[in-house]
């Protein structure tokens with residue numbers, strides 16, 4: 588454990604476990620759907636690996652020519668957060684389109700219902716034969 | 725006249741226009757008694773829908789605010805659903821003169837969309853500052869892009885034929901300014917022909933304008949963002 592104080596070793600593992608625990612709990616409670624949880628799971632697992640085996644982090648950083656291993660942590664963290672947030676924006680756009688379509692359908696149906704309620708044959712069923720040709724618009 | 729007025733659906737987008745919508749509907753019905761008038765109340769929190777209905781309009785009430793473009797796509801869908809070959813968009817605040825509708829509709833024998841243009845020499849409606857610069861620059865760019873001289877690309881007074889209706893019912897942007905600028909680009913890409921008619925714009929008859937000083941300033945930037953995006957966006961596959 589090359590020089591890293593025990594307390595910070597434990598701390599980083601605890602942080603990674605916390606991330607994973609929160610995500611998994613939400614997943615199990617169905618508060619989070621799998622595809623939304625994916626990025627947070629990736630972050631959690633990477634953090635856990637880096638926390639348990641700091642050498643992995645150091646070696647990877649060295650391999651990539653990065654001087655400070657912590658820079659690699661920030662770099663990967665920012666990239667993953669970026670992708671997750673762009674993905675959320677895209678899904679938001681998707682949801683907006685769905686809400687728009689629902690609102691349109693709602694307005695059309697509401698008008699049809701109102702027209703039906705005010706059509707003479709609807710109010711007085713015995714009279715239906717007399718005025719039932721009133722129903723096109 | 726290529727179409728008779730009873731084939732025309734007049735769509736009026738309205739957001740919180742209870743003060744004026746009744747009069748506007750009454751005027752439209754008075755000037756164009758054969759046309760069908762549809763008011764689309766867009767998440768209004770006042771009595772817009774009720775006033776419009778009392779004045780004799782058909783009314784669609786959107787439960788949430790979708791913006792002018794959102795309301796207009798519903799208008800196109802309604803026109804399509806009920807088989808209207810012509811759909812005319814007209815402001816519900818009384819600024820557009822319904823007497824211009826036959827003139828616009830007449831132009832549809834040679835074009836798919838006829839725009840009622842404000843700055844074409846008739847009337848004295850004016851906008852100032854950034855909003856004017858933006859409108860000028862937009863008109864120049866879009867005239868070049870569409871190959872037709874268009875002096876008022878942000879006009880909300882437009883007549884559409886059935887080709888335009890079936891294009892726009894599926895693809896009409898809800899974004900701010902999407903109903904004007906991007907709609908022109910989408911239409912052009914979809915092979916629509918545009919033309920314009922000089923119209924006089926009146927002062928709004930009452931109620932509150934949706935534009936204010938801050939909005940006008942933002943207008944400049946957003947207008948160009950909208951235009952730029954519309955121009956670079958890969959065209960929809962419209963091979964009708």
Ligand SMILES: Nc1nc2c(ncn2[C@@H]2O[C@H](COP(=O)(O)OP(=O)(O)OP(=O)(O)O)[C@@H](O)[C@H]2O)c(=O)[nH]1
Nearest residue numbers: 737738739766791792795815816817928933934935
């Ligand atoms: N559907 C819908 N219509 C809107 C919305 N905001 C405004 N409108 C309508 O669009 C039309 C034009 O809006 P105005 O506020 O008059 O804008 P303008 O005519 O460009 O500007 P002014 O010259 O200040 O009147 C009116 O009929 C409004 O009721 C909205 O969010 N949704």
Ligand SMILES: [Mg+2]
Nearest residue numbers: 815817819928
């Ligand atoms: Mg207005």
